[in-house]
Amino acid sequence: MLLRTAICAAVLLLCQPHAALAQDAARATLAEQDLAGRIDAAIAPMFQPAAPGATVIVVKDGKTVLRRAYGMSDTAKGVKMAPEMALRLGSITKQFTSTGILMLAEEGKLSVDDDITKHLPDYPTRGKKITIAQLLTHTSGIASYTAKPDYRTRMTQDLTVAQMIDSFKDDPLDFEPGSQYRYNNSGYFLLGAIIEKISGQSYASFVEQRIFVPLGMNDTYYEGHGSSKAPVAAGHMRVESGFGPAHPLSMTQPYAAGSLVSTVDDLARWDAAIRAGRLLKPASWQKAFTPYRLADGKDINYGYGWEVATVQGAPMVGHGGGINGFSTYALRLPEQKVYVAVLTNSDSGPVNPGVVARKAAGIAIGKPHREFREVALQPAALNGLAGAFEVEKGVQRVFRRQGDSLVMQRSGRPPVVVKPLSANEFFIPGTLEYFEFQRNEQGVVTQVLQHYDGGTLVQPRVGDAPAGRRAVKIADGAFDARVGRYELRPGFVMELSREGGRYFAQATGQGKLEIFPMSETVFFSNDVDAEISFEGQGFVLKQGGRNLPARKL
CATH class of the missing domain: 2.40.128.50 (Lipocalin)
Structure with missing residues (x-):
């Protein structure tokens, strides 16, 4: 009897750890389900069932927390979006191009400090030294071909790499190389040409063989140079009646700046490879994620193919993409081991993928963003808010009262109606930004604070709002x-x-x-x-x- 009791006690002791582990696993599963529910509840209302939609993935600690699709894959055919669908990435492509450059650098085949003429000897730099690092960080001063007024008239043409370079190489520099940051697709086009020159492979073959195949990214490819079993979502743009097919585009033109197609599952594999330190040495990955320093010593919020910012105070690296028919955003929170990718199939709304990604990431780290709810104000509450506020030298933000609304316009941009959160706070619909008017002891507005995810900008009042443009009647x-x-x-x-x-x-x-x-x-x-x-x-x-x-x- 004593022996049987001892055996039972031993069995009980052995079973207890297993039971505890099972309970822990069950609690973890419930926690993940709760997190997925909270993320879904926050982002699902942003999508319309009959409008273009999105695929979304949220990964935390290496586990997929949420993997869902919203809206329509093809509005004309009535096909719903599915999580496994492939979409154009747009400028998220730049992460893969920069990784290719750094792989070649680790092999000793180039240095990011090389003058680009070392690898592209015929490129006219007008006596200036333009480095590979400056191409990577949008600080080269080279004019971006997508910003040229006639770009839309040429974007359906199939052109060779040399023909595309010829289309912008003779344009004057926008600024002294290394002195400013200005987003630039020409720089990444040249990086693709450098990869081809050094590797002896086409850009499409290089990224496939050196990145996608080793990482098991079987549904990622250069559009027109590969395919997968994943169904492809249709691209959309706004038209008068709602949404229609996107403008056509020859994929010879985005090239190494934006030509890739992928799925959220493959992007999660991409993040897992980065976390595991694959493809590159730790020092190279760190360099890619480090803000670049201009010639005057100021840092920019961009590394080698990655934006550098914060989400609710947490360090973030990420990138967005915009290309005909599609808009995308993917971000990493390295310290919290969180990854979010949002791929939408419209280039003109109704949803901003960057906002979706940030909201999901904020919930994933336990710091949800403020939910904006419009309040009703008496029209008199808008009195005294109008004025011009300095954003930076030469750039102003003007607030004007138009009837019962407050309208904000930044220099060079269209006006936007801002909605009240309170008598002194107003938000931009569809964003995470809001403005807080501050007054002196006399109640006069002296400055406005622009709150955005990651920080606050103080913008002092510099004068009255310029008279708005008013239409007159003509014959x-x-x-x-x-x-x-x-x-x-x-x-x-x-x-x-x-x-x-x-x-x-x-x-x-x-x-x-x-x-x-x-x-x-x-x-x-x-x-x-x-x-x-x-x-x-x-x-x-x-x-x-x-x-x-x-x-x-």
Whole structure:
């Protein structure tokens, strides 16, 4: 009897740890389910069931917490989005290009401090030293080909790598190399050319053989140069009736700056490989995630193919992407071991993938973002808020009262209606940003604080709000004399037209914008910060601090 009791006690002791482990596992599962539910509850309302949607993955401590799809994969055919679908990544591609460059650097085949002419000897640098590091960090000063006015007219053309480089290599530099940061797709196009030159492989083959195959990323490829079993989501853009097919694009043009297609599952594999220190040495990964320093000693919020920022105070590296039909965002929180990827199949809303990713990440680390809920204000509460506030030298943020609304406009950007959180706080719908007006003892607004995920910017009041542009009534006949096609540069034309008493402008490859007369010779748009001023047989387009003359055809 004593022997049987001892045996039972021993069995009980052996079973207790297993039971405890099972209970711990059950609690962990419940915690993960609760976290997934909270993330889903926060982001699901942002998507519309019949609109373009998204695939979303959230990984924490190496475990997939949430993997879901929202909205439609193809609105025309009524196909729902599924988590396994493949979508264009856009500029998330730059992470893979920079990794390829660093792999070649570790092999001793290049240095990021090399002048680019060491590898592209025919590239005209105009006597300036432009380094590979400056291409990686958007500090080269080279003009970005996607920012050129005629880019949309050429984006369907299949071009070779050399032809694409020829399209921007003779443009003047935007600034002294290393002195400024300006996002630049030309730089990453050149990085792709350098990879090809050194490796002897096409860019598509290099990233496939050196990155995707070793990491098991079987559904990731250069569009047009590979495929997978994953179904591909259709790309969308906004049209007057809702959403339609995106503008066509030759994938020879985004190339090493934005040509890749992938799934959220493969992106999670990508993050797991980075966490495990695969492909590169720790020092190289750290360099990629370190803010680059300009010639004047100031750091920028960008490393080698990665944005460097914070989410609710937690250090973050990530990147967004925007390409015809698609908008994306993926981020890593290294200290919390959290990864979030959001791939949407529309290039023009209705959802900002960066906001979705940040909200999901905030919940994953136990620091959810503030939920914005509009409150009702008496119109008189808007009195005294109007004014001009300095963002930085030469850049202002202007608040104006328009009826019962408060409108904000930053220099060079279209106006936005901001919604009240309180009498002194207003948020931008669809973002994580809000503004807080601060007053002196006399109750006069002296500055506005711009709160965004990761920090706060203080913007002092520098004066009254400039008078807003007001439309006046002109005779339709006065505009009819202006109707026609105007050439801003070869292949880039703006057409002016009238529909009843409304006036419109439409540039090549772009949507139609309504324009309003300030006089018979000056017109403005409420959708973009631009003016058209007629002079003789042409006009001058004033936009983004530039004056672009156009002649009538």
